[in-house]
Amino acid sequence: MASTRTSTLVAPRGRWWTPLGRDEKLWFGMAVVWSIVMFVMIFFIWPAIGNEQPDFSTYRIQEADFAARTQAFIEANQTGENIGGIPVVAPEPGSDVFLMATRFQFRPILQLTVGEEYRILLSANDVQHGFSLQPDGFNLQVIPGYITEFDLTPEEAGEYQLVCNEYCGLGHHLMLGRIVVVE
Ligand code: CUA
Secondary structure, eight states: OOOOOOOTTSOOSSSTTSOOOHHHHHHHHHHHHHHHHHHHIIIIIHHHHHOOSOOOEEEEOOHHHHHHHHHHHHHHHEEEEEETTEEEEOOOTTSEEEEEEETTEEESEEEEETTOOEEEEEEESSSOEEEEEETTTEEEEEOTTEEEEEEEOOOSOEEEEEEOOSOOSTTGGGOEEEEEEEO
């Protein structure tokens, strides 16, 4: 008696093992062309016209080491003010500036001067966080065990918000930081 049950041993109906049809060749060709276009755009066109890709480098550091350096940096440069329990720090232009993401705050609050260049050293001491500088929309990931380093030259005075845009726990939506830029 013939069985009507299907089994994985029976070849499925279809045509996937036959040569590509006209429509498949067309879609496949379009996908290949579009990936090449995107490849060229992302490495050559967008960086040239939009300055979209932040220039940064990363290297390893022990989480505890970074936390200790951040604390030493805060103690050496603190202006005495505290906003919401978070120290405000005014570092020397041209110096290394430590900024630590930790559940659920950015430490410290930075006070920078327009037109001066700072080297920002960014890391976390617990879990992965996001660094989103508003309203500029400058985004980086903050990963424990790695320093993300970039140069920052503030162009306009004002208060800039830092938003954590990587889910990091129950207080994620409250995780805000601040950079104050003065003349
Ligand atoms: Cu830190 Cu989300």
